Amino acid sequence: MPATPRSDALIEEIRREFPRFELVPKAERRLQRAIDVALKIVTVGAQREYLTRYHTVLGDTLYLPTKWSSTPDEARFVTLRHERVHLRQKRRYGFALFALLYLLPILPIGLALGRARLEWEAYAETLRATAEVHGRQAARDPALHDYLVAQFTSGAYGWMWPFPSVIRRWIDETLREIERAPSP
Ligand SMILES: [Zn+2]
Incomplete structure (x- = not known):
């Protein structure tokens, strides 16, 4: 097991904000395994990870996915920053509204603007955390941008917002905000 001081400290910080926060391997829960099967079916295999x-x-x-145990400290940190946004969204909207915004437009799958906006708020934090951990240059990496675009336009989240130019505009806005921020 690698040492993971940075992500461990963030877990403690999240626990102070959300005292009931816990981390559970997905594979250990029957419901999570059932969701996995359901997603493979509704996305016709596009979400099989x-x-x-x-x-x-x-x-x-x-x-947590099975790859968590081999995920390096910095990558865990970036992921936890993304997921903390979802915890805060759930607190802001309440569970019922959050679930509604996230899940409602699942049929037809695609054009799920509620989910796309909630995920974008979290992926903007992914960009900020990447700049913090790996430097601003890393946040400008086109490969990272392609990965982010794919999360929205592919079946990973049910084709939630299949308009790459919109996602790229959101990325550019967040990058400008990162560039404007004082250097760490
Ligand atoms: Zn997310």
Whole structure:
């Protein structure tokens, strides 16, 4: 097991804000395994990494994919910053409204603007945390931008907002905000 001081400190910080916060491996929970199967079906296999690669907040629990145990400290830190945004959204909207915004337009799948806006707020934090940990140059990496665009336009989240130019505009706005911020 690698030493993970930075992400461990952030977990403690999140616990002070959300005392019931806990981390649970997805594979240990039957419901999570069932969601994995359901997602493979509704996305016709486009989301087949739910159990292995994706992190999911439900309630005050962060469900961890199997790759977590081999994830380096910095990557854990960036992920936790993203997931903390979802915890705060749930507190802001309440669970019912949050779930409604996130899930309602699942049929037809695609054009899920509620989910896209909630995820963008969290992915903007992914960019900020990346700049913090790896430097602003890393936040400007086109490969990272392509990855972010794919989260919205692919089946990973059910084709939630299949308009790459919109996502790229959101990325540019966040990058400008990062550039304007005082150097760390
Ligand atoms: Zn998210």
